[in-house]
Amino acid sequence: MNSISFDVPAGRVAALVGPNGAGKTTTIRTLCGILSPTAGELNIADASLNNDPLEVKRRTAYVPDDPPLFDSLTVDDHLRFVASAYRLSEWETYADELCERFDLTEKRHTIASGLSRGMRQKVAIVCAYLRRPDVLLLDEPMTGLDPPSIRRFKETVREQADRGATVLVSSHLLLLVEDVCDHLVLMRRGEVLFHGPLQQAREQFGGDTNSLEEVFFRLTAEPESTSDEFTSHADPLT
Numbered sequence: 013m014n015s016i017s018f019d020v021p022a023g024r025v026a027a028l029v030g031p032n033g034a035g036k037t038t039t040i041r042t043l044c045g046i047l048s049p050t051a052g053e054l055n056i057a058d059a060s061l062n063n064d065p066l067e068v069k070r071r072t073a074y075v076p077d078d079p080p081l082f083d084s085l086t087v088d089d090h091l092r093f094v095a096s097a098y099r100l101s102e103w104e105t106y107a108d109e110l111c112e113r114f115d116l117t118e119k120r121h122t123i124a125s126g127l128s129r130g131m132r133q134k135v136a137i138v139c140a141y142l143r144r145p146d147v148l149l150l151d152e153p154m155t156g157l158d159p160p161s162i163r164r165f166k167e168t169v170r171e172q173a174d175r176g177a178t179v180l181v182s183s184h185l186l187l188l189v190e191d192v193c194d195h196l197v198l199m200r201r202g203e204v205l206f207h208g209p210l211q212q213a214r215e216q217f218g219g220d221t222n223s224l225e226e227v228f229f230r231l232t233a234e235p236e237s238t239s240d241e242f243t244s245h246a247d248p249l250t
């Protein structure tokens with residue numbers, strides 16, 4: 013990563029997109045404290061990752077692209093574990109609702125090793141939502157989900173933003189991510205080429221189709237040296 017800077021306001025869903033190797037996963041893993049930056053300042057929901065990493069972790073939920081569940085624990089065990097680790101109160105009704113919406117109710121007593129790839133993904137998403145975090149960092153969350161689950165995911169991600177959370181969704185599924193995002197962070201080779209409202213990106217770079225796909229192809233095809241002019245904000249990463 014090379015001097016990247018972007019911000020995503022609370023209540024927004026931002027698409028984090030870019031070609032393979034652009035640095036999306038590295039960015040997300042740095043934001044949630046798994047990787048340590050060699051320099052720079054990261055602020056999550058008013059907490060500094062440098063000065064108060066525990067507070068950042070408390071406020072942030074991360075769903076990796078291949079969620080590491082505990083193979084011998086059931087879906088219910090995972091929910092109880094999250095509730096206990098984060099000292100959640102009155103979480104059971106919300107857990108029931110989330111399991112119902114993601115079609116996991118029948119699987120609540122199944123151990124993780126007996127779940128399909130998509131079901132594991134849904135368990136990880138439900139565990140993240142259960143905490144009602146200020147920030148959701150979701151790495152390729154729609155990969156492996158069936159169409160009803162993708163629809164649920166899109167609805168629920170919007171609901172998370174509506175309650176005030178900041179959501180960052182890394183995805184290559186531009187058509188799907190476009191439906192749910194109102195903000196864009198576009199990366200290539202460790203640099204941020206654009207960050208700002210999706211509508212602004214569409215107006216500037218969307219061409220006749222006004223689509224995220226067109227924005228993606230136009231910006232990632234540009235030479236790196238002109239990247240500064242695409243950045244709509246230059247605030248510290250928050």
Ligand SMILES: Nc1ncnc2c1ncn2[C@@H]1O[C@H](COP(=O)(O)OP(=O)(O)OP(=O)(O)O)[C@@H](O)[C@H]1O
Nearest residue numbers: 030031032033034035036037038039182184199202
């Ligand atoms: N564990 C690692 N050790 C060394 N280099 C790594 C490691 N993980 C990723 N990289 C390198 O960091 C760069 C960014 O990788 P990253 O996984 O963040 O990209 P990405 O945008 O998420 O890619 P993709 O779309 O393929 O998932 C790549 O050049 C990659 O080779």
